[in-house]
Amino acid sequence: MGIKGLTKLLADNAPKAMKEQKFESYFGRKIAIDASMSIYQFLIVVGRSGTEMLTNEAGEVTSHLQGMFTRTIRLLESGLKPLYVFDGKPPDLKRQELAKRYSKRADATTDLQEAMETGNKDDIEKFIAMVLHLYFQFLYYKRGIITWLYEVNFYLFQVYAVASEDMDSLTFGAPTFLRHLMDPSSRKIPVMEFQVAKVLEELNLNMDQFVDLCILCGCDYCDSIRGIGGQTALKLIRQHGSIESILENINKERYQIPDDWPYQEARQLFKEPLVFTDEEQLDIKWTAPDEEGLITFLVNENGFNSDRVTKVCY
Template sequence: MGIKGLMKLIGDEAPSCVKEGEMKNYFGRKIAVDASMCLYQFLIAVRQDGAQLTNEAGEITSHLSGMFYRTVRMIENGLKPVYVFDGKPPEMKSHELKKRAEGREKAKDELEEAKETGTAQEIDKQERRLVKVTKDHVRDAKKVLELLGVPYVEALSNLIEHSSILSKDSLCFKTPVLLRRLTMPESRKLPVQELHYEKIMSVLGLTHAQFVDLCILMGCDYVPNIKGIGPKKAFELIKKHDNIETILQNIDLEKYKVVDDWQYKDARRLFVEPEVYKNIDPPKWKSPDIEGMIEFMCVKNGFNEERIRSGLKRLEKSKGKINQGRMDDFFKISKVVSTSKPTPKKDAKRKAGKQKGNTAKKLKR
């Protein structure tokens, strides 16, 4: 889930902080990619005639197709992806995991009802709600990456030191650059979105501590939000009262219901003092194991050999690309322009300075 409503809040309050571009703009960059989120997207999106892809044994292979072709496309555009697989989730995430499990149980009942009385569209909707990334999916994905020669790491408690990643809550860990839509299907034609942590804090006018409390108020994977407080209200409260403790002292607790034993302090600690896995070797990209990939993707899982070999050729060809100028500007913080109107005093000084400069130019002439 990440942070509920965060992108809407940024879009409303700090739209200048969202820059859109193409994948090729990140040529030569090492990109940390949320593997679990990708696998979920692939299982949802990669389908044929409305159903997930399967091999002859009836095993799902949609995630293999997505992982192979999306990784090839990223490398083809000059990116250096490093996939990050989740480690053991923190105990505090149990409420979110329980909520997801309850949602799947509800989807099972609604799927059975849809099969009896619903449309094909309703059946497809409920089947997608039942999608879950399993250990087998993760194992298969790692196998594809190994054969492609692409590095991956298993995060300790869901976090590594990184420059960019796909999950929105990574901004709570001061991720310098967040890239969204990087692994979206080409058919959706959505541009990559780039967000800079420092610029967002500056435009929103928040400290890191305030931003973390804001995200907790909106709802995160560790604790639920306060009922009745959405993104806009949460932002107003943080700007006015600075932190959750002061907010709880000043809001109507009859109107805004707080769950019993709301462990917001523990959630805050997970964001502010995360368990970081620092002792990892630098990632290395190797040449793909072509015959090993053909054996795994085509012989074992039934993919078209000509298409897989074509993808591998594209991968090999991408190595010969010449980096025509590093795209460093894409990872520099742009100048933040205040959205507030200038005061009359400041505006007068600005005009006076401009007139003085014009006078000096005339004298020189």
């Protein structure tokens, strides 16, 4: 989810912090890419379009491999240097959220089966997207590959920007954040670039207040206060300055505060995420493709066209 409604909130209140860019404008730039989100993105596009999932001889889905392969080629041909980032197990607060999503996935699967029986195309599309989304989020939990891309990458990898679809990249402090970089070229959607410094300037908030705003809007680590949407959250933060002050002054009858609301823990995760910081062990290099490895994985194991894969290596 990232931060609920943050894109619209910024469009309404900080439009100068957002600008459309052409894909080709990032020529020569090193971009840290949210690998897990990109993989999910290619699966969900197939689900929504109703196209049959690509599989290898073993019946394993390869649609995401096709999407990543095609998009990586386009990135390289456009002169970009992609750095795909994964990470370890999710924090405890994220585990709780993912457990809820696993439960919801079972309900969504049942709804999808019913929609397919009735032939309602709109419902089929909706529930395919929901099942894929919840399933992939659960895979993150099981495999421990929740991504942490944020500000540390700008210092350790010296990349220009973070590319993801999760708006909480801004909440973690990524100075430059890109959305839609990994969208299929057929969608013809421009890249949307956000500058966190401009966001703070436009909203007239400091970084601590922006983090609290995002928690109030709704994030992956705790529930939000019922009745408070983005605009109300922004108004309250501007008026009171922090969640603590808001809780002291809020109308408890009008706004329902969750029991044992872990907003402080969520705040801590945004401000001090668990990241790999041993710079001495980092040796990031952009080298020629591993032709033998690509052929083994893509052609031999997953049925890709040999000529197409070989051509990319030269």
